[in-house]
Amino acid sequence: MALIVQKYGGTSVGTVERIKNAAKRISETVNEGNRVVVVVSAMGKSTDQLVNLANEITEQPSKREMDMLLTTGEQVSISLLTMALQQLGYEAVSLTGWQAGIQTEDCFGNARITAIHTERIQEALRLNKIVVVAGFQGVTAGGEIATLGRGGSDTTAVALAAALKAEKCEIFTDVKGVYTTDPRVVSHARKLEAISYDEMLEMANLGAGVLHPRAVEFAKNYHVTLEVRSSLEKESGTIVEEEPTMEQNLIVKGLAFKSNITKVTVSGMPNRLTTLADVFTLLASNGINVDIIIQEANGETVNISFSISSDVLDDALQVLESNRSRLAFEAIYHQQELAKVSIVGSGMISNPGVAAQMFDVLANSGVMIEMVSTSEIKISTVVAQDKMTTAIEGLHEAFKLDLREPIAQ
Amino acid sequence: MALIVQKYGGTSVGTVERIKNAAKRISETVNEGNRVVVVVSAMGKSTDQLVNLANEITEQPSKREMDMLLTTGEQVSISLLTMALQQLGYEAVSLTGWQAGIQTEDCFGNARITAIHTERIQEALRLNKIVVVAGFQGVTAGGEIATLGRGGSDTTAVALAAALKAEKCEIFTDVKGVYTTDPRVVSHARKLEAISYDEMLEMANLGAGVLHPRAVEFAKNYHVTLEVRSSLEKESGTIVEEEPTMEQNLIVKGLAFKSNITKVTVSGMPNRLTTLADVFTLLASNGINVDIIIQEANGETVNISFSISSDVLDDALQVLESNRSRLAFEAIYHQQELAKVSIVGSGMISNPGVAAQMFDVLANSGVMIEMVSTSEIKISTVVAQDKMTTAIEGLHEAFKLDLREPIAQ
Numbered sequence: 044m045a046l047i048v049q050k051y052g053g054t055s056v057g058t059v060e061r062i063k064n065a066a067k068r069i070s071e072t073v074n075e076g077n078r079v080v081v082v083v084s085a086m087g088k089s090t091d092q093l094v095n096l097a098n099e100i101t102e103q104p105s106k107r108e109m110d111m112l113l114t115t116g117e118q119v120s121i122s123l124l125t126m127a128l129q130q131l132g133y134e135a136v137s138l139t140g141w142q143a144g145i146q147t148e149d150c151f152g153n154a155r156i157t158a159i160h161t162e163r164i165q166e167a168l169r170l171n172k173i174v175v176v177a178g179f180q181g182v183t184a185g186g187e188i189a190t191l192g193r194g195g196s197d198t199t200a201v202a203l204a205a206a207l208k209a210e211k212c213e214i215f216t217d218v219k220g221v222y223t224t225d226p227r228v229v230s231h232a233r234k235l236e237a238i239s240y241d242e243m244l245e246m247a248n249l250g251a252g253v254l255h256p257r258a259v260e261f262a263k264n265y266h267v268t269l270e271v272r273s274s275l276e277k278e279s280g281t282i283v284e285e286e287p288t289m290e291q292n293l294i295v296k297g298l299a300f301k302s303n304i305t306k307v308t309v310s311g312m313p314n315r316l317t318t319l320a321d322v323f324t325l326l327a328s329n330g331i332n333v334d335i336i337i338q339e340a341n342g343e344t345v346n347i348s349f350s351i352s353s354d355v356l357d358d359a360l361q362v363l364e365s366n367r368s369r370l371a372f373e374a375i376y377h378q379q380e381l382a383k384v385s386i387v388g389s390g391m392i393s394n395p396g397v398a399a400q401m402f403d404v405l406a407n408s409g410v411m412i413e414m415v416s417t418s419e420i421k422i423s424t425v426v427a428q429d430k431m432t433t434a435i436e437g438l439h440e441a442f443k444l445d446l447r448e449p450i451a452q
Numbered sequence: 453m454a455l456i457v458q459k460y461g462g463t464s465v466g467t468v469e470r471i472k473n474a475a476k477r478i479s480e481t482v483n484e485g486n487r488v489v490v491v492v493s494a495m496g497k498s499t500d501q502l503v504n505l506a507n508e509i510t511e512q513p514s515k516r517e518m519d520m521l522l523t524t525g526e527q528v529s530i531s532l533l534t535m536a537l538q539q540l541g542y543e544a545v546s547l548t549g550w551q552a553g554i555q556t557e558d559c560f561g562n563a564r565i566t567a568i569h570t571e572r573i574q575e576a577l578r579l580n581k582i583v584v585v586a587g588f589q590g591v592t593a594g595g596e597i598a599t600l601g602r603g604g605s606d607t608t609a610v611a612l613a614a615a616l617k618a619e620k621c622e623i624f625t626d627v628k629g630v631y632t633t634d635p636r637v638v639s640h641a642r643k644l645e646a647i648s649y650d651e652m653l654e655m656a657n658l659g660a661g662v663l664h665p666r667a668v669e670f671a672k673n674y675h676v677t678l679e680v681r682s683s684l685e686k687e688s689g690t691i692v693e694e695e696p697t698m699e700q701n702l703i704v705k706g707l708a709f710k711s712n713i714t715k716v717t718v719s720g721m722p723n724r725l726t727t728l729a730d731v732f733t734l735l736a737s738n739g740i741n742v743d744i745i746i747q748e749a750n751g752e753t754v755n756i757s758f759s760i761s762s763d764v765l766d767d768a769l770q771v772l773e774s775n776r777s778r779l780a781f782e783a784i785y786h787q788q789e790l791a792k793v794s795i796v797g798s799g800m801i802s803n804p805g806v807a808a809q810m811f812d813v814l815a816n817s818g819v820m821i822e823m824v825s826t827s828e829i830k831i832s833t834v835v836a837q838d839k840m841t842t843a844i845e846g847l848h849e850a851f852k853l854d855l856r857e858p859i860a861q
Binding site for chain 2: 186
């Protein structure tokens with residue numbers, strides 16, 4: 044009898060009908076002879092409604108009280124889903140974060156799980172109950188209710204799967220799985236059967252929003268097999284595991300992209316040991332997140348280019364200008380209307396020609412590359428916004444992402 | 453520096469504006485040099501909305517899951533009220549039932565408080581914080597979330613006041629205090645300055661809905677001074693305490709009434725030892741609540757009359773008829789369209805003429821009395837529904853309830 048952890052996101056429990064549907068899905072897994080622990084998010088837009096209420100009271104609610112407020116959302120979901128399971132004739136019990144023994148560090152709004160005391164869940168499983176746990180929340184050592192921050196319910200599910208040594212952690216969502224790229228942009232984007240943790244991490248960090256990076260990291264560290272699948276359709280989804288048993292011969296596994304990027308170049312700074320640190324410490328301490336960084340030294344002077352979200356351009360320029368004398372730069376240039384396009388795949392490590400092939404494809408598609416950044420399993424390029432779709436389609440075709448490679452190849 | 457417990461009901465925190473208003477009231481009490489513990493109900497209609505959600509899922513939600521669901525309502529209120537206090541510049545902290553150490557017996561939907569572990573509240577008070585506690589909820593020894601049932605937030609407030617040895621427990625509500633009778637029926641009904649626990653208990657049990665009887669009982673047992681007052685107006689309300697220091701010379705303190713009553717008479721039963729027990733055990737085991745009971749024995753046979761809510765008349769008749777042979781009665785009569793009118797006052801104990809005066813007043817007002825029931829501090833009469841208002845007005849005037857008696861009298 045296998046133990047399976049299932050996670051249902053906000054849209055999957057967004058209405059009474061969907062809650063009943065989720066209950067049916069869970070009951071099917073039980074009927075197949077499995078024990079099931081379910082992790083649930085808050086219903087659809089309910090978290091937003093609570094945030095709005097708080098904002099009507101104060102512009103700056105304390106983090107502790109926000110956590111107190113927001114965790115009610117998941118508490119509503121677990122009780123309703125448990126009622127739906129009981130209505131179908133199954134024994135089920137709901138548990139809040141503190142009841143489920145989910146211990147977090149001592150902070151609010153973005154706490155990390157430090158331990159899970161599984162006794163209470165184990166006891167309920169022994170009594171053949173379906174256990175429904177509130178996602179996104181835990182309790183500090185001091186007995187404070189804390190939320191896990193963004194993507195928190197995914198993390199709850201993976202952490203529970205690890206602590207309970209579950210066979211699999213199924214993440215139910217409103218898409219069918221992990222795609223080679225966004226199907227809304229590339230119509231022949233294909234659902235992957237399997238992907239490695241590292242590939243999934245790169246995809247997630249690059250903006251493919253099906254799984255939160257923190258949850259993937261957790262799964263990787265604790266060897267939890269994930270499956271991303273649809274809560275509305277029966278077909279199997281995408282398996283995320285250490286060594287994908289299928290499709291391992293695909294060099295490039297997926298394509299991610301992000302719009303609204305600006306490239307900033309600070310030129311003519313003295314080439315000191317601390318120059319890089321000076322610039323990026325300054326930006327970080329002002330809350331400006333930098334993505335790609337390129338340094339180009341010309342003997343005594345150095346030019347530094349970096350990419351940022353266009354939203355923070357004004358802030359970045361102002362911070363740099365007001366430190367002009369200390370940084371001693373000659374000029375600042377910036378280029379807006381850019382996008383980042385990345386290819387991801389662990390097969391790249393042993394295929395050094397991939398970057399060249401990518402650049403070749405983009406050149407042949409008439410796409411000029413403004414910046415490049417590489418990791419072991421990812422190559423990112425920054426291109427003009429109006430060339431983004433051309434770049435994605437060219438790469439999707441060139442790397443044969445719409446075809447399933449035969450396993451034996 | 454006095455410690456005051458304040459309780460704000462659902463209408464007092466029904467909107468963001470009212471929450472801000474409650475925060476202002478609390479801050480005024482703090483500014484007067486008091487430490488304050490606040491108990492809050494769920495916002496206005498939010499509990500009803502949650503109940504509706506549950507009913508969309510299942511007709512018979514389990515009590516445990518209902519408690520899990522409903523307790524989110526107070527958790528939302530405490531966080532929002534705490535934010536509002538912080539916005540006014542006050543240090544405040546919200547606590548759920550389990551965080552506040554409110555221990556209940558091991559049942560759901562209607563649990564009683566068994567103990568309060570006040571360490572966490574005391575610690576917050578030591579740090580000069582306003583403590584905002586979720587009403588209506590506690591935690592069982594097994595770590596289950598349980599609600600206290602109807603009037604639960606009143607009980608939470610009184611129990612906390614007792615455990616913390618507070619100087620006073622103020623119940624803020626949408627009326628100005630306890631009235632001699634319902635001001636919507638008798639326009640010259642008067643707000644009482646003080647009333648004893650027993651009088652309040654009788655008034656509450658008789659349907660004067662400002663305070664739940666369970667909370668009054670708790671206050672009486674632990675000698676907690678209560679004040680019922682308006683959350684919208686500044687004036688002082690009605691003090692409930694052991695020996696009211698004011699108005700002690702009023703023999704009759706208040707007038708309560710209830711419509712929709714039916715009198716049922718079961719006649720000609722054999723006068724056995726077990727006859728009364730037989731009839732009322734049968735009714736109770738079928739969920740039929742009986743109020744006034746009158747037994748009239750005629751040698752070998754006995755007639756029993758009782759009053760019930762008209763809603764359960766059909767059930768009562770059916771249960772009795774289907775046990776006709778066992779009960780061996782001759783006939784059943786019933787009389788609908790009745791109402792109960794009661795006078796309450798601890799001064800009656802030493803004034804034996806009060807009942808006679810009441811009957812006299814009713815007779816002079818042309819009101820026929822169908823049934824009578826008396827306790828030490830209460831006399832109830834059942835009269836025709838269409839004479840109810842006449843009865844109330846006559847009694848209100850005869851017992852001078854609209855006049856404040858001079859204390860020295």
